[in-house]
Amino acid sequence: MNLLERITSEPEKCGGKPCIRGMRIRVKDVLEMLGSGMTEGEILAEFPYLEADDLRASQLYAARLTDHTVLRSA
Numbered sequence: 001m002n003l004l005e006r007i008t009s010e011p012e013k014c015g016g017k018p019c020i021r022g023m024r025i026r027v028k029d030v031l032e033m034l035g036s037g038m039t040e041g042e043i044l045a046e047f048p049y050l051e052a053d054d055l056r057a058s059q060l061y062a063a064r065l066t067d068h069t070v071l072r073s074a
Contacts, residue, residue, distance in 0.1 A: 004064070006057040018061060020054045030058040 008022045018027040025047065033043050040055055 003053060003057040003060050006054055007061045020050065020058070023049065025050070027058045027061050030055055031062055034059070 006021050007018050007027060008020075009016050009018050010022065013019055013022070014024055014026050019025060020027065020030065030043070030050075034040075034055065038046075040052060043055060044050055044052065
């Protein structure tokens with residue numbers, strides 16, 4: 001399975017925000033937990049329905065969103 005296939009967006013869930021595998025946990029939530037210093041193990045223990053690949057998918061999704069072309073005028 002492609003990691004990014006774990007990221008879903010459905011208008012009726014979380015206002016269409018990117019979520020993990022159709023559940024009501026947003027990519028943003030996972031990224032904030034990682035950013036606050038929680039370890040992968042702590043997150044997975046607190047949210048047993050998540051999988052390690054869900055955390056990696058969230059990070060990959062965020063990385064892809066920030067990768068954009070910068071145009072400079074001469």
